[in-house]
Amino acid sequence: MNRRVRRPSSKKISDEGYLRYLKPGALAQLRDSRISARSHRTDLQIQISLCRTPSPSSSPVRAANAQIDGFPCFSGRIYGPRCPQRKKLVAAKSVFFLSSNPSSPTSDSPDSIIDLFSNDILDEMLPKRNLVDFSCLSGCVACESYSVKTTTTTINPPTPTMAEPKTKYDRQLRIWGEQGQAALEKASICLLNCGPTGSETLKNLVLGGIGSITVIDGSKVEVGDLGNNFMVDESSVGKSKAKCVCAFLQELNDAVKAKFIEEYPETLIETNPSFFSQFTLVVATQLVEESMVKLDRICREANVMLIFARSYGLTGFVRVSVKEHTVIESKPDPTRVADEWAKTHGGSLPSTREEKKEFKELIRARMRAMDEDNYKEAVEASFKVFAPRGISSNLQWIINDSRADVDSNSSDFWVMVAALKKIYQAKAEADFFVIEQSVRNILKKIGRDPDSISKTMIKSFCKNARKLTVCRYRLLEDEFNSPVLPELQKYLTDEDYSIAVGFYILLRAVDRFATNYNSFPGQFDGEMDEDISRLKITAVGLLSDLGCNGSTLTEDLINEMCRYGAAELHAVAAFIGGIASQEVIKLITRQFVPMSGTFIFNGIDHKSQLLSL
Numbered sequence: 001m002n003r004r005v006r007r008p009s010s011k012k013i014s015d016e017g018y019l020r021y022l023k024p025g026a027l028a029q030l031r032d033s034r035i036s037a038r039s040h041r042t043d044l045q046i047q048i049s050l051c052r053t054p055s056p057s058s059s060p061v062r063a064a065n066a067q068i069d070g071f072p073c074f075s076g077r078i079y080g081p082r083c084p085q086r087k088k089l090v091a092a093k094s095v096f097f098l099s100s101n102p103s104s105p106t107s108d109s110p111d112s113i114i115d116l117f118s119n120d121i122l123d124e125m126l127p128k129r130n131l132v133d134f135s136c137l138s139g140c141v142a143c144e145s146y147s148v149k150t151t152t153t154t155i156n157p158p159t160p161t162m163a164e165p166k167t168k169y170d171r172q173l174r175i176w177g178e179q180g181q182a183a184l185e186k187a188s189i190c191l192l193n194c195g196p197t198g199s200e201t202l203k204n205l206v207l208g209g210i211g212s213i214t215v216i217d218g219s220k221v222e223v224g225d226l227g228n229n230f231m232v233d234e235s236s237v238g239k240s241k242a243k244c245v246c247a248f249l250q251e252l253n254d255a256v257k258a259k260f261i262e263e264y265p266e267t268l269i270e271t272n273p274s275f276f277s278q279f280t281l282v283v284a285t286q287l288v289e290e291s292m293v294k295l296d297r298i299c300r301e302a303n304v305m306l307i308f309a310r311s312y313g314l315t316g317f318v319r320v321s322v323k324e325h326t327v328i329e330s331k332p333d334p335t336r337v338a339d340e341w342a343k344t345h346g347g348s349l350p351s352t353r354e355e356k357k358e359f360k361e362l363i364r365a366r367m368r369a370m371d372e373d374n375y376k377e378a379v380e381a382s383f384k385v386f387a388p389r390g391i392s393s394n395l396q397w398i399i400n401d402s403r404a405d406v407d408s409n410s411s412d413f414w415v416m417v418a419a420l421k422k423i424y425q426a427k428a429e430a431d432f433f434v435i436e437q438s439v440r441n442i443l444k445k446i447g448r449d450p451d452s453i454s455k456t457m458i459k460s461f462c463k464n465a466r467k468l469t470v471c472r473y474r475l476l477e478d479e480f481n482s483p484v485l486p487e488l489q490k491y492l493t494d495e496d497y498s499i500a501v502g503f504y505i506l507l508r509a510v511d512r513f514a515t516n517y518n519s520f521p522g523q524f525d526g527e528m529d530e531d532i533s534r535l536k537i538t539a540v541g542l543l544s545d546l547g548c549n550g551s552t553l554t555e556d557l558i559n560e561m562c563r564y565g566a567a568e569l570h571a572v573a574a575f576i577g578g579i580a581s582q583e584v585i586k587l588i589t590r591q592f593v594p595m596s597g598t599f600i601f602n603g604i605d606h607k608s609q610l611l612s613l
Contacts, residue, residue, distance in 0.1 A: 168255075169209050179456065180589035181209065187280040187588045190214045192265035192295075194245040196568045197311045198285040199231040200577025205584060206249050212257035213249065214279070217242040218264035228570040266291050269298065277302035281584060285309045286568070289480065289511040296321050296476040305587050308476075309580040312510070313564025314603030315503040316576040320583055320594050321476055327469040328461050329591040337363055337378070399424065432462050469593050479598075480508070483613040485547050491611060492551050500600040500609040502553045506561045509539040520566035532562045560604070572603055579608075 173181055189210055191198050194217045202213055221236040221244055229245075236244040242260035250258040261268075265284070268275055269291055276282055276298055284295055284306065292308055299306040299321065306321040341359055342348060350359040360379050367375045399421050403410065406418045436458050440450040461468075491501035513535055514520050521531040536558050543551045579599060586594040597612040 172208060176585070176589045176591050179460075180585075180591050183589050184209055184585065185211045188212045188214070188278065189584070190216065190276065190279040190282045192216050192268075192282065192284040193286045194231070194242055195225075195286055196228045196570050196573030197309055197316070197576050197580075198283065199229055199245050199249075200574045201283055201285065201309060201580045201584070202245075202249055203231070203252065204578060204581035206253045206256050206258075208581075208585065209253065210256055213246075213259075215242045215246045215249075215258070215260040216263055216265050216268060217245070217260075218262055218267070228568055228573065230570075269294050273298045274302075276304055279304055281305040281307065281587060283307050283309065283580060283584065285580075286311075288514065289508055290515070293477045293480065300475065307580055307583055307587075309576050310507065311568050311573040311576045312507060313561070313567055313569065314572060315507065315564075316572055316601045316603075317504070317507060318576060318579045318583060318595075318599040319476070320473060320587070320596075322471070322473050322587065322594075325471040325473075325587060325590075325594060327471070327590055327593055328457075328464050330464065330467045330469040330593050331591060332467055337366070428462075432459060435462055471594060471596055473596065479613050483546055487611075487613055488546060489548060489551075492548060497609060497611070498554075499557065499602050499605065500607070501611060502557045503561075503600055503602060504598060504611055504613075505539055505542060505553060506535070506557065509535060509542050510561065510566070512542060513538050522562035522565035528562060532559055535562055572601065575601060 169181055184205075187210055189202070189205060189212070191202050191213060194202070194215050198215075198217075202215070206213065217240075219241050221232045221239055221241045223237055225232050225241070226234060226237070231245040231248040232241065240260070240262045242262050246258050246260040250256065265287065273294075276295075282295070282299055282304055284292065285308075287295065287308065287310070296306060300323050303323065305325075308317070308319045308321065310316055338359075341350065341362065345355075350356045363375060363378050398404070398417055401417075403414045404417045404421050406414050410418075436455065439453055439458055443450045443452060488501070491497040510520055513531075516538070517534065521535045522528060524531075536553075536555075539553055539558065543549075543553075579601075583594050586592045595610055597610045599608065599610055601608050
């Protein structure tokens with residue numbers, strides 16, 4: 001990791017003193033105009049690397065005396081932040097410069113620079129730093145790289161380092177593994193509308209190493225965008241929003257392929273529906289209901305995964321729309337409390353009514369506050385651990401014990417455990433072989449390449465066979481026109497869900513409002529009272545169309561919706577974008593179970609709820 005260089009002392013520059021830290025291009029300025037080095041003090045951070053080439057004849061590398069710009073140099077270089085080689089570098093903890101002039105080494109001439117590495121870097125890179133001669137330097141101003149002279153010395157070859165993608169994505173690889181990361185890197189994502197919600201969604205995916213992105217937006221950057229979108233700045237005003245956002249996103253990860261199309265998504269949906277078939281997944285943000293319904297049909301027919309996301313004032317929603325989604329690695333919720341119960345009850349799970357009640361009380365006892373939703377959900381889902389599952393955790397622990405690797409001194413018990421372990425392993429291998437052969441035969445029978453499904457995939461399937469999941473999602477048009485009425489009525493009368501379902505209804509009502517009045521409620525201050533009345537009538541009409549005659553929404557909620565004025569607040573957009581990108585990763589990696597239903601965020605009470613309609 002780079003560190004800022006210590007501020008050097010202000011004494012006269014000499015071969016033993018520190019030169020002020022230089023800006024990119026400062027070397028050229030010094031050579032051209034002999035500007036005092038004092039005026040170039042900045043916080044620039046520089047990286048270094050020894051670009052050693054292993055010798056074909058021997059393991060240790062012999063540093064040859066090469067000639068670079070007339071100076072004998074070892075192949076070590078200092079690279080500035082604009083140098084294209086920067087990706088390959090080892091980050092220096094600190095780097096300092098000394099002043100020297102190769103042709104006329106006087107202490108007053110800052111025309112050239114040599115480098116002085118900090119001791120920890122020398123210890124890491126050069127085992128015998130006393131042999132290093134920092135007496136001269138040659139420079140390449142174009143890429144801000146400088147070559148350093150050293151004496152000939154023997155240097156051990158560098159230890160092989162982890163490949164860059166593994167280093168860059170180390171943390172997420174622990175979650176979804178190399179197979180999941182490979183799926184992400186092959187994926188092609190299309191974003192419709194690159195406002196705050198869309199930009200935040202793509203930001204998370206770009207940082208995660210998604211393969212390619214296409215940004216579609218026909219609008220220009222306005223002054224108002226500067227307050228809620230970090231992907232544009234003052235210089236972007238008046239320019240294509242898609243182009244600016246695309247450029248900023250690419251800066252976050254240059255391994256991601258990025259392009260933009262300056263076109264309104266609604267126009268593309270109407271005139272070129274086949275356009276979307278080229279993508280792995282489409283993220284549609286800030287679309288009105290009519291466009292959402294059309295796009296949903298297009299993506300279903302093209303078998304393209306689709307996610308809708310929208311932020312509106314202090315609320316927003318995310319909805320996944322896929323015909324069918326299968327999950328092998330569903331990674332179910334952890335059962336830590338159940339495991340602890342089993343440890344104290346001889347490896348068995350709750351079976352009697354009394355034990356089940358006691359188990360629920362054990363979960364509640366861990367609550368620090370009565371309103372902790374995750375513990376409430378755990379209590380409601382506690383029945384899932386009651387069913388017996390395969391071998392007990394205690395037996396699994398015994399099989400995995402190191403004593404199961406027996407020798408002549410092992411007891412009879414552990415000899416039998418070793419035999420049992422072999423049976424389990426042999427059974428697993430035999431089952432895999434049977435499944436694999438069956439898969440190959442079925443593929444051949446249906447006219448597909450018998451090797452089109454890899455062994456890795458089949459092994460993963462066998463390993464997670466008890467956790468397989470299939471998700472199917474209703475067509476958006478069906479949900480909008482004929483929701484599950486009992487569920488909708490239950491949500492409307494349930495105090496815990498009343499605000500969430502109220503926002504769900506109002507997010508649809510504002511689109512009807514916009515269709516009827518050519519603006520969203522509350523966009524113009526002078527029409528606020530009239531808009532409140534209009535929105536109330538629109539919402540009641542929508543509820544009636546859905547079969548909920550007589551149902552109403554609270555005045556406060558309607559007033560809030562008008563107060564929002566269709567604004568995208570960055571804090572809400574960032575949250576909605578985070579949820580949307582999380583679902584994108586679930587769908588692409590086929591790991592974890594994507595949410596089923598419409599996710600509603602309630603920024604008033606800081607709650608998130610899922611509505612299954």
